Amino acid sequence: MATEAAPAPIVIEPVSHEPFEWVPRAPEMFSRAEVSRQTGRYDATVTAPIAQWHPLLSGEDSADVEDATRQLVEFDQHAQKKLGTDHPALGPMTAILLRTESASSSQIEQLTTSAKQLALAEIEEGDKANALTVIGNVRAMEAALQMADDINEDSILAMHRALLTHQRGLEHEAGRYRQEQVWIGTGNAGPRFATFVAPHHDRIPGAIADLVSFIDREDVSVLVQVAVAHAQFETIHPFVDGNGRTGRALAQSILRNKKLVGSTAVPISAGLLVDTERYFAALGAFRDGDAGPIVREFAMASRIAAKTGTWLVDGLVEQLDESRQEMKGIRADAAAWKVLPYLVGQPAVNTKYLMAELGLGEMAALRALDALTERGVLTETSGKSRNRVWQHRGIFGVLDAYAAEIRRMTVR
Template sequence: MGNPGGTLSLPVTPLGYEDHTWIAESDGMSSRAALAAGSGPYRSAVVPPISQLSVHLDGSMSADSEEAVAALASFDRYASSRLGSQSTTLGPMSAVLLRTESTSSSQIENLTVGARQLALAELDQSTSDNARVVVANVRAMEAALRLADALDLNAILTMHAELMAGQRGWEVHAGRLRERLVWVGRSAVSPRGASFIAPQPELVPAALADLTEFMRRDDLPVLVQTAIAHAQFETIHPFVDGNGRTGRALVHALLRAKNILTQTTAPVSAGLLRRTESYFEALTAYRSGDAAPIVAEFAGAARFAARTGEDLVDSLEDQLDAARRSMSSLRPQAAAWRVLPHLVAHPVINAHLVSRLLGTSGTTAQRALAQLTEAGVLSERSGLKRNRVWQHGGILGILDTYAAELTRR
């Protein structure tokens, strides 16, 4: 509905609060004065239930959200038609789009990694801790899509377990609801003065049960339901760490469950990454009782994902077309042809991975890599005699350019 100022709003019940007292404990770095200031009363959030939420959209908000969902569905169809529904490239293309989405979701949390390091991490040959963390985010996204038909507490815990398994020092928290208070603020020893103090841990299970009931509803506009579910999840903040990335994986689980994206993954987080400040402000507005900003952020991100996703699919397919021309002298039965589609998802590759992907011998894998190198499709950049890796520079360049442009758009 609209308000007198002409700005759209979508009222939801604002957060409640409850009063508690905090006793700050020394972390070995804080002064006595800081500990004293950190001790005292504070107010933590109480999340209102949304399972029975009534949603009444302004006409323009309804049209905007419907157009955004239509754009995502159109992108899904485009990827399938551009590549062919039976194409061996469609699966790898879906995989690289999922990795692009995972990279963007991680970058919102200031976890940045280049395409080459991410690909090396998938081969367990990266020296980048961030790359390993982003690979774990990929696994969380994969779990979200795999479990989309049963979005319950176990599915959420599985997504989080996959995510945190790749984050050193946090494995003990993987797939486990938090048992302590968490907050968003600068102090590590006290919630006092924090910008957001999440609900007490004993309130989390019931809040998640309510959220999963809300996600099962089929009487709501999909984008509105997705945006509200995401905002509610981030407000519950059910984990010690990884809430943002798990919550954005949940977005894709819902889009798959609602049959919007059935063939591939759209880079929705890439759209959010363009406007991280607005995204976080929208979450704050939701907690204050207005869901319109978060719906608008997701609508804009969805349109961005659909438009740039098509460009990304086209650019990557153009690279494969160029490779096919370079390989024209190879006989049709050559193993290199079977490797080619996989280069989209694996622009850095080794013989072991080729052997696994094709279900073939190491000798055949080496021969395929040699054929691709001779054709100028791949180059061997490690310079090693053992643990050699080959890469497709064009695909890596496209992925890095796409990521770099997100913060400049």
């Protein structure tokens, strides 16, 4: 019986290792047997330089990358055509796609939250700890896009600073390289039997400089560059926490830097979330000297992102159109029309948000909210006389359906 041939590898220099000695830092916290096991030599990873690496792809992989790239470009163009480049909802559409990407990226790290909890956290309502942590990822993604014109060491640190500033207990680590050995796998007392031991912290600045040089190149297919840069970043593991989320924010920054997409954010993490076991295995294969699996993961994730992202954009635009119909008869210069496009990106609002984002006075904000509520566009859900919150249930319905579709596709 014929078996399917394994894909051709995309050869890259594998990592190497260097020896260090380890003594548990707080031996009183562990059993004597564990202290004994974790005392002695361990091997830390040494990343191979990639600044001058030239990928050699098979015809099949080249076609795969080309097709995925085309679909990403078409998705970006679709969003522009749906709204028009000067439409006031285009910015909010980018905001909601960015938040969707951030939520998926966080879910890969087992940080789950809902669209509603995220929207409430944005207006400082609700008290879900995971939502507040994911908001940090949103800020990192925002920083990634804002600084996409010049990706360098400072911009990478800024992404991480934006991420961890909002993560309770780790604020002091925000925007700074780790100064200690870290590892992935069992064994809190030490790294000797870990699945992956990150490079020694002294190697981080040099490895990041090499990574930035690779990102600066213009002679590598963008999607290959994104996948390999991401895998290299995850291997460097430069931070105490938040490496995965920062690395996926970096992927967004590269896509924007290379002008592959320009008007929206691409929910690639939703594609990676579909099979996280395969994604993590691809990172392992990269470290062993084969970039093929991670390139294919990003190609597949890009196709999933384009398909599901198009569906999400269409659903949100449909809600916007329905709301416009419900608002017929409201004066053209009324503040309610100014509020409407912002609901795409922020479907839960309060007067404080409208005052800050739209520059409305408190009474004008309340009149707009009353008008939108009377027409059935918004529903007041807080039931309070103070700290009132209004929600667009149709937009939340689209976002919840999108999340359910991603869950349906996920390998369990």
